[in-house]
Amino acid sequence: MEGAINNDIEGIVAECGGACACATCHSYVDDAWLDKIPPMDDMEDSMLDAAFERKHNSRLTCQIEMNDDLDGLIIHVADNEY
Numbered sequence: 917m918e919g920a921i922n923n924d925i926e927g928i929v930a931e932c933g934g935a936c937a938c939a940t941c942h943s944y945v946d947d948a949w950l951d952k953i954p955p956m957d958d959m960e961d962s963m964l965d966a967a968f969e970r971k972h973n974s975r976l977t978c979q980i981e982m983n984d985d986l987d988g989l990i991i992h993v994a995d996n997e998y
């Protein structure tokens with residue numbers, strides 16, 4: 917989420933600033949990367965239930981902590997501007 921905000925990526929609104937309280941950083945993780953990112957916790961899972969068009973690969977990008985192993989991570993931004 918911070919990487920998207922800092923690089924003016926459209927669609928990542930991040931109203932709560934990364935507190936896992938708004939779901940406006942909702943995105944879809946490319947299937948090839950699903951097993952490489954850390955699993956979601958209960959709080960993220962609950963917040964995603966409020967997201968528009970949740971899918972099997974939905975994640976809140978503010979909850980994905982980046983590291984070198986995630987270099988090249990492919991994320992498709994959800995429709996967060998409803």
Ligand code: FES
Binds near residue numbers: 929932935937939979
């Ligand atoms: S920025 Fe609000 S839930 Fe991610």
